[in-house]
Amino acid sequence: MSGRLALHPMAVRIAHWLNAFAIGCMLTSGWGIYNASPIFGFRFPAWMTLGGWLGGSIAWHFAAMWLLVVNGLFYLGYGAASGHFRRRLLPLRARDVVADAASALRFRLPHHPGAYNAVQKLLYWGVMLLGVVVVLSGLAIWKPVQLEPLCNFFGGFDFAHKVHFAAMAGIAAFVVVHLALVAIVPKTLLPMLVGRGHTEGNVQ
Known part of the structure; x- marks a missing residue:
């Protein structure tokens, strides 16, 4: 309903x-x-x-x-x-990610407000992981002496720079994709502002 x-x-x-x-x-x-x-x-x-x-x-x-x-x-x-x-x-299952990705490439992936498809779930988990990496690698290059174990975990000061840049690039790519999807399906923006929107079923 x-x-x-x-x-x-x-x-x-x-x-x-x-x-x-x-x-x-x-x-x-x-x-x-x-x-x-x-x-x-x-x-x-x-x-x-x-x-x-x-x-x-x-x-x-x-x-x-x-x-x-x-x-x-x-x-x-x-x-x-x-x-x-x-x-x-x-849940997040590999077979669902593959199926939804294939549907998206054919422009046949349905959108249900308030519900995420498997590709979206994977991207959200991925960007949260990148957020952790970008903060920790940033701390490692900010305080390489005081946080030497953390800096060493990222392969040393120089490599930590590259890890930090790569994580930043991944987050930037997520932002681009996220904005592109909002542009394609603009009705998803209003619920993120006011919290309510038209949907089917009861989404908690």
């Missing part, structure tokens, strides 16, 4: 938008930090960076990092304690 039901609890919506702000700040300030000492043969355009100069980019980067960490811990705690992860992101 169709109806206008609650799709996203307020806690999820607040965490979502705080994460969006923090990740945006971290990406653009991180690109400013990268430009000061690039590890690959390119630089990001100045208009894509945040902070204006190296010191400003570092200040923005660390401020956004702590927001991301605190908000991320809140989201993980809420998701586990409330059953949100169990209801929305589980």
Whole structure:
């Protein structure tokens, strides 16, 4: 039965938008930090960076990092304690991911507001893992002496830089895909703002 039901609890919506702000700040300030000492043969355009100069980019980067960490811990705690992860992101089976990916490539994957398909579930678990990696690798290159065991875990200072960049690139790719899906299915945006939307069945 169709109806206008609650799709996203307020806690999820607040965490979502705080994460969006923090990740945006971290990406653009991180690109400013990268430009000061690039590890690959390119630089990001100045208009894509945040902070204006190296010191400003570092200040923005660390401020956004702590927001991301605190908000991320809140989201993980809420998701586990409330059953949100169990209801929305589980179960996750390889055969379902393959089937839904094949349907998506043929543009035949149906969309049900408030419910995630297997590919979306995999992407959400993946970006949460990347968030953990980007924070830990960032701490490793920030304090390589004080956090030597952590730095060594990532293969040393130089390789930790590459891990941090790769995790950042993965998060940026997720953001691009996420925004593209919102553009393709714009009706998914309003429920993330107001929490309610039209759906079929009862989505908890």
